Amino acid sequence: MAETTLAVRVLLFGVYRELAGQGEIAIELPSGSSLAHLVSELRTLPGLDRLPERPAVARNLRYAGLGEVLETGDEVALIPPVAGG
Amino acid sequence: MREPTIVAEITAEPLDGGRLSARLRSMEDGAVVLFEGRVRNSAEGRPVVRLRYEAYAEMAQRVLSEIASEAGSRYEVGAVGAAHRTGSLELGEASVIVVAAAPHRGAAYEASRYVIEAIKQRLPMWKEEHYADGSTAWLGEQPTGGEAL
Numbered sequence: 001m002a003e004t005t006l007a008v009r010v011l012l013f014g015v016y017r018e019l020a021g022q023g024e025i026a027i028e029l030p031s032g033s034s035l036a037h038l039v040s041e042l043r044t045l046p047g048l049d050r051l052p053e054r055p056a057v058a059r060n061l062r063y064a065g066l067g068e069v070l071e072t073g074d075e076v077a078l079i080p081p082v083a084g085g
Numbered sequence: 086m087r088e089p090t091i092v093a094e095i096t097a098e099p100l101d102g103g104r105l106s107a108r109l110r111s112m113e114d115g116a117v118v119l120f121e122g123r124v125r126n127s128a129e130g131r132p133v134v135r136l137r138y139e140a141y142a143e144m145a146q147r148v149l150s151e152i153a154s155e156a157g158s159r160y161e162v163g164a165v166g167a168a169h170r171t172g173s174l175e176l177g178e179a180s181v182i183v184v185a186a187a188p189h190r191g192a193a194y195e196a197s198r199y200v201i202e203a204i205k206q207r208l209p210m211w212k213e214e215h216y217a218d219g220s221t222a223w224l225g226e227q228p229t230g231g232e233a234l
Contacts, residue, residue, distance in 0.1 A: 013141055014211035015223040056228050058209065061144040063228065077141055077209070081225025084138075084145075084169055084210035085122050085181050085201060 006031050008070055010042065011077040016055070019047045029070065035059065036066040038076060055079065087113070089157035092166035092184075093149040095140055100168050100179040109164035109186050116190035118197040122181040124174045128224075132217035138171045138180060141209040145169070152203040160196040162187040167200050169210060 010025045017023045029037060035057050042048050056079040057064055090109060102119045124136050153165045166184040174180055181204060185196035206229045215221050
């Protein structure tokens with residue numbers, strides 16, 4: 001039987017964590033959903049309506065394009081503008 | 086060409102450039118550049134009293150290792166080391182250190198510059214400035230490698 005949904009873990013940092021009021025969100029999406037779909041879904045959550053439409057994201061510890069399709073178990077991070085150094 | 090030694094660390098402990106430099110000592114490298122980034126007391130005219138750095142630690146470790154390795158393969162260096170601090174830092178404390186060791190100074194300077202610029206462009210690290218008036222602000226630039234806003 002084909003899986004009809006996928007489950008991912010979303011990590012939030014810095015200003016995005018403060019918008020969400022939490023650093024981690026577990027979310028289920030229809031199978032075949034992309035990172036862009038995930039961002040759209042996140043933007044419906046309280047506080048995250050202020051998230052940019054196209055934030056930088058990482059998937060499994062690497063920067064990823066929003067067109068990448070998600071798999072169950074992925075760790076996705078929303079990456080606010082960086083300020084190392 | 087010999088394989089360069091690469092060190093990359095994300096740590097909440099105080100940074101020690103002298104110790105990292107000593108650790109990367111080699112009889113083949115006659116030039117060593119140590120860059121140290123320290124917490125400054127002002128930002129665009131506003132008095133700053135401290136900074137707080139937050140990292141996506143697991144990814145930051147990977148990205149910092151990649152950056153140091155890239156510098157090691159682009160330039161004729163014997164060793165590249167980079168360390169970035171996390172947590173709350175007081176004025177004058179080091180937030181980042183980069184050590185580049187090479188047979189000759191040109192490569193050491195270039196590798197050092199490459200590492201610090203790449204850190205600023207793509208290390209998943211965030212800085213919260215705390216100002217003298219008690220307010221705070223998150224700073225940052227859109228990372229290269231991610232989508233544009």
